[in-house]
Amino acid sequence: MQILPPVSIGTNRLLPRSWDLLAGILIMGAVVLFADASRELVQPLASLSRSPISLEPSQLPEYAFRTALRMLVAMAFSLVFTFTYATWAAKSTRAGAVLVPLLDILQSVPILGFISVTVVFFLSLAPGRILGAELAAVFAIFTSQAWNMAFSFYQSLRTVPIELTEAARMFRLSAWARFWRVEAPFALPPLVWNMMMSMSGGWFFVVAAEAISVGHTTVVLPGIGSYIAAAIAAKSLAAIGWAILAMLVVILIFDQLLFRPLVAWADRFRIDAEPSDEESASWVLRMFRRSKLLDALGTPFDKLMRWTWRFALPGRGPRLERAPSRIGGLVWYAVLVAVGAYAAWRISAFVDASLGFAEVLRAFLRGLATLARVIVLIALASLIWTPVGIYVGLRPHLSRVVQPVAQFLAAFPANLVFPVVVSLIVARELNPDIWLSPLMVLGTQWYILFNVIAGASALPRELRDAGRNLQVKGWLWWRKVGLPAVLPYYVTGAITASGGSWNAAIVAEVASWGHRTLHAYGLGAYIADATSQGDFPKIVLGIVVMSFFVVVVNRLFWRPLYWYAERKFRLA
Numbered sequence: 001m002q003i004l005p006p007v008s009i010g011t012n013r014l015l016p017r018s019w020d021l022l023a024g025i026l027i028m029g030a031v032v033l034f035a036d037a038s039r040e041l042v043q044p045l046a047s048l049s050r051s052p053i054s055l056e057p058s059q060l061p062e063y064a065f066r067t068a069l070r071m072l073v074a075m076a077f078s079l080v081f082t083f084t085y086a087t088w089a090a091k092s093t094r095a096g097a098v099l100v101p102l103l104d105i106l107q108s109v110p111i112l113g114f115i116s117v118t119v120v121f122f123l124s125l126a127p128g129r130i131l132g133a134e135l136a137a138v139f140a141i142f143t144s145q146a147w148n149m150a151f152s153f154y155q156s157l158r159t160v161p162i163e164l165t166e167a168a169r170m171f172r173l174s175a176w177a178r179f180w181r182v183e184a185p186f187a188l189p190p191l192v193w194n195m196m197m198s199m200s201g202g203w204f205f206v207v208a209a210e211a212i213s214v215g216h217t218t219v220v221l222p223g224i225g226s227y228i229a230a231a232i233a234a235k236s237l238a239a240i241g242w243a244i245l246a247m248l249v250v251i252l253i254f255d256q257l258l259f260r261p262l263v264a265w266a267d268r269f270r271i272d273a274e275p276s277d278e279e280s281a282s283w284v285l286r287m288f289r290r291s292k293l294l295d296a297l298g299t300p301f302d303k304l305m306r307w308t309w310r311f312a313l314p315g316r317g318p319r320l321e322r323a324p325s326r327i328g329g330l331v332w333y334a335v336l337v338a339v340g341a342y343a344a345w346r347i348s349a350f351v352d353a354s355l356g357f358a359e360v361l362r363a364f365l366r367g368l369a370t371l372a373r374v375i376v377l378i379a380l381a382s383l384i385w386t387p388v389g390i391y392v393g394l395r396p397h398l399s400r401v402v403q404p405v406a407q408f409l410a411a412f413p414a415n416l417v418f419p420v421v422v423s424l425i426v427a428r429e430l431n432p433d434i435w436l437s438p439l440m441v442l443g444t445q446w447y448i449l450f451n452v453i454a455g456a457s458a459l460p461r462e463l464r465d466a467g468r469n470l471q472v473k474g475w476l477w478w479r480k481v482g483l484p485a486v487l488p489y490y491v492t493g494a495i496t497a498s499g500g501s502w503n504a505a506i507v508a509e510v511a512s513w514g515h516r517t518l519h520a521y522g523l524g525a526y527i528a529d530a531t532s533q534g535d536f537p538k539i540v541l542g543i544v545v546m547s548f549f550v551v552v553v554n555r556l557f558w559r560p561l562y563w564y565a566e567r568k569f570r571l572a
Helices: 014-042 057-091 093-108 111-125 130-143 146-158 162-170 175-204 206-210 224-234 237-269 283-290 292-312 326-354 357-393 396-411 414-428 437-441 445-457 461-469 474-508 523-533 536-568
Strands: 211-214 217-220 510-513 516-519
Touching: 014 130, 014 283, 014 292, 057 093, 057 130, 057 146, 057 175, 057 206, 057 224, 057 237, 093 146, 093 474, 093 536, 111 130, 111 206, 130 146, 130 206, 130 211, 146 175, 146 445, 146 474, 146 536, 162 175, 175 206, 175 237, 175 396, 175 445, 175 474, 206 211, 206 224, 206 474, 211 224, 224 237, 237 283, 237 396, 237 414, 357 396, 357 437, 357 445, 357 474, 357 523, 357 536, 396 445, 414 510, 414 516, 437 474, 445 474, 461 474, 474 510, 474 523, 474 536, 510 523, 523 536
Parallel strands: none
Antiparallel strands: 211 217, 510 516
16 A cells, blocks of 8 residues: 655755644634524524524525534444444344345335435424434434445455455454454545535535425424425525635545545555655645644544554464354344334235235336336446546546536535426426436536545556557457456446436426426336325335335346446455
8 A cells, every 4th residue: 555755844944833833723613604503403493493594695604504514414323333233234244144135125115215214203302402403404304325335335345456465464453453454455545535425415415404394394494404394395596606706615625635635645655656646735745744732633533543542462363264154144144034024014014004906016016117217317327427437537637627617516405406397397398207207316417526536536546557568459458458447336326326216206206496396207207206295104105115126226237237247356
């Protein structure tokens, strides 16, 4: 792995003071803003209705900060989920047999499904307080971020190069040390790119997360999502323009303060024998490296990490993995079959008692219509963004330009396109079943682009030089070098994009502008209508049917393709 040399501060004594001053300003500003936002959590929930969302542009900075804070908290929980859930799935064969299909189901459950089931629970955690509604919003944003990151980390842990694994074994690293010193660093570059995509995914569903409406329960939290919902209801194009500008500003701030330094820092973990010709740069990362104030604040955490490393010192080394017991395996899978059969029986009994077979058939046919849209849209997105992602990923200077642009486009909520789409369909008398379909892939196509960029960025320089020296060019290069190198990353992005497209169908198959609402024939519209009516049996039925389609497609197509890419094209 490439290790960056120590940063030379130089002889100018004013420079460290300058960085300390900048770091102090940023830290104090963050503390003040966080304290101000936390004070609102204990306010009565009824105060939200007394202070409705204002479309005045002067309110947008506060709304933007509230939304950004929710996303950062959700991102923190998503990272914890990723490091635990994905690691468990990758390390344990038996657990992976359950956790990976469960992850398929979780990413297919629409955000409205999570909200409709959990909103009452979160509100009950802090009765009558805004805290409960904030927890519900953070959880909703979490469900739009976590699955993509978990898939990426799982894929990376499954494709760690053999030479790194052998090196860890030779140094007799324990499982804890092997994870933090070998596996997590290898997985970090693609994880950072997927964090960017997950943050953008949170923006895509921010309207549903902040303007919660399930049956007779309506909660509107201050934020850009609620502002967008109010602007759509008021048919205010000016307010939508201000919302787009606010989103752009927040995304650029995230890019400068969070993601660009993360990309620059993760660049040190590339699998390369030689340093890159174009190293990523970030003024924030430079501030972290040169500020004595941050060094002092980080000293306790550094001592804590050193203390934990005492349990990871080379000793007896990792224990040899024993072959799993056949009897234990049979018992494990028997329990899974029993639990699955019981869950299927309970769901079928619930649906049969509340709806009947005709309603199940109706939901299934709508699911087939949405499936056809997903297949066509993912195929088109793959043809467009796979070559673009490879081209960008091999050119770091270009990826630095594309990074914030792609984040903004991926974060662009489908709701903001409703005025143009609805007006165009009505004016031209177009078929909503066809022309609402592109909205499904508006935010999810970027999963493919970001993962392919991450895969191309991780391509070892030796492999590129070998192709150049052997004069491998044109289609031969794409077939022998480019596409095989990014295939595991592409499959990860395509799986997430496919599941995300099902989720996006909720907001794409029903488009509203003022009092005008258009419906496309599909499962997304079915679930959206059931949610707005508070019809819980239909919500459950729609979620079950959607999960069924996603799991079947993943099991029959994406997973075999993923296993093929993992076996044949991993770096070894």
